[in-house]
Amino acid sequence: MGSHSSEVRDGMRIDWDVPIPMDDGVVLRADVYRPVAEGRHPVIMTHGPYAKGLAFQEGYPGMWGPLSTKYPDVTAGSSNRYQNWETVDPEKWVPEGYACVRVDSRGAGRSPGLLDIFSPRETEDYRACIEWAGTRPWSSGKVGLLGISYYAVNQWQVAALRPPHLAAICPWEGASDLYREFARHGGILNTFTSVWYPAQVASVQHGVGERGARNPNTGEFVAGPGTRLEPELAALRTDAPAELLSRPLDEAYYRERSPELEKITVPVLSATNWAHHLHTRGGFEGYARVGSADKWLEVHGLEHFAEFYTDYGVALQKRFFGHFLKGEDTGWDLQPPVQLNVRHVDGAFERRPEREWPLARTRWTELQLNAGALTMGEEAAREEASADFDAAGDGLTFTTEPFPEDAEITGPAAARLHIASTTTDADLFLTLRVLDPDGADVTFVSGLDPAGVVGAGWLRASHRATDPERSLPHRPWHTHDRPQPLTPGEVVALDVEIWPTSVVVPAGHRVALTVTGRDFELPGDGPWPSTYGVPMKGHGIFLHNDPDDRPSEVFAGTTTLVSGPAHPSHLLLPFVPRNARPAG
The missing domain is CATH 3.40.50.1820 (Alpha/Beta hydrolase fold, catalytic domain)
Known part of the structure; x- marks a missing residue:
């Protein structure tokens, strides 16, 4: 051998x-x-x-x-x-x-x-x-x-x-x-x-x-022994x-x-990041669906690899494995089922134990979109309205009024949008934003971007079919098993999943939802950091710009977003009462 x-x-x-x-x-x-x-x-x-x-x-x-x-x-x-x-x-x-x-x-x-x-x-x-x-x-x-x-x-x-x-x-x-x-x-x-x-x-x-x-x-070659030609x-x-x-x-x-995931039965500590567009969802879904009787969820922020190596992460890992691999009294029997590091706009984190995910005390709130005024709030729109946007352009941004007091948003989110397209399909990119009193974006160190967005969701309109048995109001489950092309000009309803996020929105700040037909980019001229030659403008290197997957004749048309009593488009957000925290 x-x-x-x-x-x-x-x-x-x-x-x-x-x-x-x-x-x-x-x-x-x-x-x-x-x-x-x-x-x-x-x-x-x-x-x-x-x-x-x-x-x-x-x-x-x-x-x-x-x-x-x-x-x-x-x-x-x-x-x-x-x-x-x-x-x-x-x-x-x-x-x-x-x-x-x-x-x-x-x-x-x-x-x-x-x-x-x-x-x-x-x-x-x-x-x-x-x-x-x-x-x-x-x-x-x-x-x-x-x-x-x-x-x-x-x-x-x-x-x-x-x-x-x-x-x-x-x-x-x-x-x-x-x-x-x-x-x-x-x-x-x-x-x-x-x-x-x-x-x-x-x-x-x-x-x-x-x-x-x-x-x-x-001194050995890391990818050897032996050297082969590239065709081999x-x-x-x-x-x-x-x-x-x-x-x-x-x-x-x-x-x-x-x-x-349901077949997994060993103890699980699922650790995930609030802002990694490859891994965030997997940590939450894994925790929710495994068959393990012993399971825990930990959620943090910062760079993708940081907390794995810090004293915080290593200590957590050693307490978990010390308990289950060595039988030591590490205090893991007192570990809460869920440990969150809630994000604040100044970059600080609030570590908090929880009993479940999503949080049982969540006040699920539908913010109704008004396509005429480009606003969103709890009051239902009284009139039908529509707004067009170039699918290759900057899209539409809906904003709330300034928050009168601090408010926490922690959990999965979703949106129901009524849209039409001039073509047979449309890609929807949803970006959840927090704007300071001057209208500037609040950004966070994310998995692979030093200035990441607050939350994101995506959906190809022809993939709008959902599985009613697996879907939840805050997490629609799309089957992705058959395309349903659009009829140009015909309005359809789309349920869009927005991956879990967390932020405490200070008084005077606004929440915004930007809907585009391409990857969202933070406003400004940079300079933008890059990884492997990909400039990072809010979404790291997780982009969706392959021309073979998104031919311009299909995905660069005009998209129309419709709102009103007959077409109630809304954003569902998980507000968490700040004065009703669980015991540790």
Whole structure:
């Protein structure tokens, strides 16, 4: 099965490139960090395509620099020699008696085979790796999963297969529905994969070899051994961006890559971010739908990766896994089912325990849209009105009156819009905004944008069909199983999901809803920060501008929004009384 090595360094026993055979003969490779002393230890595992040997500092310097500077607790107490993108730092876990296992998934890093992200084969591999780790002489037999993004998405996937040695999972900001959260927002292609896949996955495909980085701890190629020509590599990976573009409906491809959350029964700590347009929804949906008797939800803000590495996040993770993997008295039995970090406009967070999600004391409020005045409020519109907008332009913005007192909006939101189009389809982009007394946007550090919007929702009009059994007033469930083209000029009703958000709106501020036919952009001339060459103007790099998915002859027409007694268009918001907080 090839060579692997073992050494003691920095207070750990490290086994490099340990072979893990799969049932079809492919051998995956893992790095194992464990205590030097003999014994059986609970396992913290990740499995994925980002190359276990790629140093965070080298592979992602644009993220590592701000993270390590802005949050000094991230690097404190560690040599940081083993930092790896979106996985735990073993120097903070091994001293407490854990074995940390990082596995390169099939076709990535040091593991050969066909690279096919989120595929059933990859999930089966993960299950085999969990069982392998649970039966090693150095393992206690209890395996926990902990990681961000990809390493969270595939936790939901593999946990639904119920590996016997899986004891607990903590998916930290990870999608749980490949179609609705990762690939197609409201049926509209999210172009993230076309940017992310070449930069972060194909760049460390097994066989990149000498064209890629070296592991600073071993000197080995992170995506080797061996170096293949690009045509050979292309034949050994699926074309993920092309797959998503070619599959506009929620078909078997997406279903077999999205877990049946109800089958998950192990303890779950679902941690999610208020503002990540790939992962926010997945954390809430995962928490709500898993079959686990023991489940918790934590919601935070800031950058996508920040709180995973800070003392706040690490302490939460250790309390959870200490309880379920080690049987320690960590106080987790007193942990509230829901822990929120409610956002304030000055960038501060209000940490608050809750009993449920959505909050039972929510005052669900319909703000009626007036297309004539471009206002919204609780009073129903008395007359019919309409407003046209260029689908390729700035759209329409509806605003409330200034709030007379502070008001909290925390929870999922939705809108019912009555629209018509001059073409056979229309894409709707809904942006929830808070405007200060001068009319300027209040923005937040979001998952991948230093000035993110407050909330967002999307829907392709031809995908307006909903499943009444799965839909809720605050979370319509679109089937995305058949197109329903528009008849030009004919008004139809659309129920649009707006992903969960949180903000305390101060007195004197307004709430606004902007409806556009393209990605919303914050007003102003920038300069705008960019990631992988994509300028970020409020939505990070999660854009919807593929011309093949959105041909101009269909999606660049004129859209009409209608309001009034016969066409009541409204925004449903989750107001939370500030004077009726639950006990801790």
